[in-house]
Amino acid sequence: MDNSMPWHLLYCKARNEKRAEMHLANQGVVSFFPVFSSERILRGKKTKVIEPVFPNYLFVKMTEQTSFTSIRSTRGVSDFVRVGNTPVKVPANLVYQLMSRSDTDELNEAVSQQLCLLPKIGDKVWIKDGPYRGLDAIYQKADGLERSILLINLLHQEVEICVENAELAF
Missing domain, CATH: 2.30.30.30 (SH3 type barrels.)
Incomplete structure (x- = not known):
């Protein structure tokens, strides 16, 4: 993962975050949808459910080749979160901290593999x-x-x- 490219925050249509994430991946755009698991009682049974940390929001990593217009027109995406006319940039460290705490097995494995490649404290x-x-x-x-x-x-x-x-x- 390249830390020099900025992350932005997208607002997605209701319950379309996974759809937007899939279509962004098809375009070669890196995105992240933080989720957590919790136990709920559904139909009288205790069930593990995956829920979004930030419903309707998706983090997306921009590159020089990424077009704001193509991201905005992606299925499931409403628009960039903006301050005035400027899309909000999210600090990469915040996104990576959220990634390291996410409950998706694939993401946890990818993060732990990246961290294992680093030297140990004091090296x-x-x-x-x-x-x-x-x-x-x-x-x-x-x-x-x-x-x-x-x-x-x-x-x-x-x-x-x-x-x-x-x-x-x-």
Whole structure:
């Protein structure tokens, strides 16, 4: 997952979030619909049901090739959530935190696989790209799925920095 492309929030037609998600996937657009499982009593039996965290809302990741018009005209989508005329951008870290807490098995597996690829806390890493290229660092923690917080020695002080995981070698 690329952290440099923004996430936006879509408002979907009532109970059409999954439909919109499927049609967006057919267009090659990454989307996320957070759900959770709960137990309900239906027809006298305790049943596990999957419910939306935010009914009628869907997160979508925009790329340079993605057209706002094609997303707006996707089946199930009403429009972008906007402030004035500007579509709302959602911080990637918020979306990734929601992903990590989602109750869908496929998503939980994908997130855990991404996190397993990262070094362990305290491991030495080398920054191979970006403004800190060539520096040695100590891995502190993940900052979402795409970035990590590292500890570097800068001007004889230990400083925490946040870098893209693609810039690391470990």
